[in-house]
Amino acid sequence: MHVDLDQFIAAVEVLRHPELHGRPVVVGGDGDPAKRGVVSTASYEARAYGVHSGLPMRTAARRCPDAVFLAVDKPAYEAASSEVMTVLHELAPAVEVMGWDEAFLAVETDDPESFARQVQDRVAAATRLECSVGIGENRLQAKLATGFGKPAGVFRLTSQNWFEVLGDQPASALWGIGAKTAHKLEELGIRTVAGLASADVAALAARFGPTNGPWLVLVARGIGSTEVSADPYVPKSRSREVTFQQDLTDWDEVRSEVVKIAGQVTGDVLAERRPAIRIVVKVRYKPFFTSTHGVPLAEPTSERAVIEQGALAALEKFTDRRPVRLLGVRAEFGEEDAR
DNA sequence: TCTGGGGTCCTAGGACCC
DNA sequence: TCTGGGGTCCTAGGACCC
16 A cells, blocks of 8 residues: 655644645745745645646746745654654554655555555544555555545555556656656657557667666556565665855855755764765756766765865866856765674 | 755766776 | 777766655
8 A cells, every 4th residue: 555645744734824724825945935946835725726846936926826835844744744654653564654745555454445544544533634545456556546546535556447547647647757758758659658558668678778668668557566665764875955045156155055064964974873985066057057076985984074075075076167056965875784 | 937955776988807 | 009808886967756
């Protein structure tokens, strides 16, 4: 099963601001729609105006001037999320968390629909949040089923109804196929899920590679892994990035901002209790061109000075001095010790 | 319309080695 | 003087997801 909270971030905000119930609510950036930033989540009322995740806040304000705009409050969503995940862990032997608002559950039951209703009831009783539940023969089917259950519903996809439900949908409806791949597929004359499912594997392999080509066909046929991991999440990297309200034109300022961000990343590395092995710096230039450079560290470390120096060394690899709109620093961790 | 922040995985190409 | 074939590792970019 796949569980996904409905309009999660907006729902958390409405819970603590009950007067917003039924109103268009848009959460994003620092809540100021005149600034650089995008929508994290819009309530269903705001979505009716064409406001959705990823939309620039300025555009959202134009489409829905009467919406309530709120700043992102990460700790609040993390707290709500962990309440939900605690409930899920009480209900299933294996829960694989996929983000703040979704998880896969490995479940053994004769009646998955009624089990799904129990999940919804238990989550609502504990958190007053609504969720949708997808049921499938594998992760892919369950994940896609959830979307057909929204809001607050349950839907089951199987190998029996897969093409009936999804056959005529665009290929981009599939999990793992985004706009770029969908466009390349269209160049091959493939538009729908059914079309991709019956496509020539050799032709896809030639276009997308020997691994990805055949994989695309399997996804279109609803074939995928059934594994749900109960192992705790172990991050491979920690990063911070900042988009500046005004582009940086002075490279000395760029350097000092990178040091500042590297300091924050050091805090995250220390909290992880594992040393970093590599530091990567990301620069987004005006108008919107992004590039990254990294350096390996001489030895694994959690020391602030070393991480800052690593970030500066990575920054030295950039030769372009165009105005900078975003800076980011990422620390990468090594393999877990074999134990 | 101007485009966040935090992640993961895959791939192409270069360096290097036998 | 022009130069094979096979392998591994690293880096940067691309694509995707929440």
